[in-house]
Amino acid sequence: MDPFSDEALMARIRQGDLEHAGLLFERHHGALYSFFVHTTRQPAVSQDLAQDVFVRLLTYRTSYQLGARVRPWLHQIARNVLADHWKRPGNAAIPLDEAPPLPSSQSPAVELERSELRARLDGALARLNPDNRELLVLSHVSDLSYDEIAETYGITVNAARVRVCRALKAFRTLYTQHEASDELPRR
Amino acid sequence: MNCRDAEPYLLDPPAHLDAAVRAHLTTCAACRTAQATLIESQVLLRTHLPVPPPSVMRTAFYTTLVELQRTRKAVVGPGRWIVLWRSHSLRLAFAFLVVFALGAVSMQILQADQASGSEVQAVLSQLGAPSPATRLTGVYTVSEGEMTEAQVHEALLTVIRTDPSVNVRVAALEVLTAHAQDAAVRAAVVHVLGSDPAPLVQLAALRFIEAHPSAEVHRALDTLLQQPDLEPFVRAQVRTFLTTPI
Ligand SMILES: [Zn+2]
Numbered sequence: 491m492d493p494f495s496d497e498a499l500m501a502r503i504r505q506g507d508l509e510h511a512g513l514l515f516e517r518h519h520g521a522l523y524s525f526f527v528h529t530t531r532q533p534a535v536s537q538d539l540a541q542d543v544f545v546r547l548l549t550y551r552t553s554y555q556l557g558a559r560v561r562p563w564l565h566q567i568a569r570n571v572l573a574d575h576w577k578r579p580g581n582a583a584i585p586l587d588e589a590p591p592l593p594s595s596q597s598p599a600v601e602l603e604r605s606e607l608r609a610r611l612d613g614a615l616a617r618l619n620p621d622n623r624e625l626l627v628l629s630h631v632s633d634l635s636y637d638e639i640a641e642t643y644g645i646t647v648n649a650a651r652v653r654v655c656r657a658l659k660a661f662r663t664l665y666t667q668h669e670a671s672d673e674l675p676r677r
Numbered sequence: 678m679n680c681r682d683a684e685p686y687l688l689d690p691p692a693h694l695d696a697a698v699r700a701h702l703t704t705c706a707a708c709r710t711a712q713a714t715l716i717e718s719q720v721l722l723r724t725h726l727p728v729p730p731p732s733v734m735r736t737a738f739y740t741t742l743v744e745l746q747r748t749r750k751a752v753v754g755p756g757r758w759i760v761l762w763r764s765h766s767l768r769l770a771f772a773f774l775v776v777f778a779l780g781a782v783s784m785q786i787l788q789a790d791q792a793s794g795s796e797v798q799a800v801l802s803q804l805g806a807p808s809p810a811t812r813l814t815g816v817y818t819v820s821e822g823e824m825t826e827a828q829v830h831e832a833l834l835t836v837i838r839t840d841p842s843v844n845v846r847v848a849a850l851e852v853l854t855a856h857a858q859d860a861a862v863r864a865a866v867v868h869v870l871g872s873d874p875a876p877l878v879q880l881a882a883l884r885f886i887e888a889h890p891s892a893e894v895h896r897a898l899d900t901l902l903q904q905p906d907l908e909p910f911v912r913a914q915v916r917t918f919l920t921t922p923i
Contacts, residue, residue: 494876494908508746509843512877515738517910523730537734544738548745611725630722636689652685655715662718 496560504551515544521632522568528615528627529572542571561634562641614665622657629654680708687712739844740813747810797826804832809842816845820852830856834865843875850881857889867897876908883914895919
């Protein structure tokens with residue numbers, strides 16, 4: 491086994507060697523932050539939620555089953571963190587027209603050029619039902635394989651494949667509708 | 678296979694359906710168009726969904742981790758850590774606010790503000806403390822106070838070379854990024870990159886030099902790649918860096 495694989499690191503963290511959590515943080519905090527940003531549309535809240543995932547990883551490290559894949563386990567924790575967030579009073583999804591624009595990974599010049607495209611993408615994503623949105627983020631940002639998505643949700647690999655494809659189709663429909671509405675003559 | 682059967686498998690069909698989906702695609706223009714549209718959507722999402730995480734997350738995480746390591750021996754239940762984290766993040770947020778406010782006021786009063794001698798001494802003693810949590814606090818105090826004194830610099834260079842805690846070394850490397858124009862700092866980081874055994878520190882050193890590439894850095898990275906037990910994740914990052922022209 492690769493001594494620096496996620497699973498090997500997690501086995502050492504489980505034994506109390508917490509220093510190795512830093513490497514897992516470096517590998518996965520970006521994807522988890524993006525996951526929360528797209529599911530809550532609140533960057534500041536997303537920071538706290540992503541941190542919470544790592545705090546739970548450390549806190550519940552002994553519940554990690556040796557040999558189990560770490561990425562699905564981390565994303566299960568992330569989904570639990572999100573569910574707990576929505577349960578707390580006062581935490582509701584922000585309506586799209588009140589949500590601030592999301593931070594971008596592009597340079598300012600590229601961003602300016604692409605801002606319209608981003609707005610359209612964000613709009614389509616925000617209108618997608620939350621389950622589909624979550625699936626698309628897991629498969630396209632966290633880059634989870636169908637195997638890993640199946641493990642995260644406790645479904646079969648084939649079901650994961652079909653669900654991601656349907657989510658993508660639903661996204662495409664919303665994205666195209668938005669595109670079409672943009673092209674209507676304005677009065 | 679008809680269109681309805683093919684539809685859920687237009688992207689990455691499972692092995693046992695691959696041939697059937699391909700065969701359907703050769704005869705069905707509608708499914709080919711649908712497939713192209715789905716692939717285009719995937720590219721759009723992969724390009725635009727990732728959001729860069731703010732660097733303050735790193736500060737908060739390593740602070741929590743060091744605090745956890747320090748207090749781990751105490752017998753506590755899981756709930757305690759969450760309380761600890763929450764209160765800690767509040768403390769951190771408060772500390773940032775205070776530092777920001779103090780910074781704004783002192784900038785107005787005095788242009789090139791220098792830390793007082795006693796502040797420098799306090800930080801130096803924190804950086805040399807036996808507790809990693811105290812040393813980490815020292816590192817972040819340097820960063821928050823934007824301390825530029827030579828003694829402080831020197832102490833941070835000692836930290837990245839000799840501190841026993843990986844997390845303290847990583848934090849010090851990040852603080853030193855603000856001083857990358859200093860040749861002594863760059864040389865120290867290159868040395869760390871080739872000699873520190875911890876992948877996490879190697880990654881932090883790589884982040885540092887990514888912002889300041891040079892021929893000497895490229896040579897150090899070539900040497901690093903020759904280490905047979907180099908962590909694959911670090912190796913991949915180094916390779917990516919080396920393929921980017923200076
Ligand atoms: Zn067809």
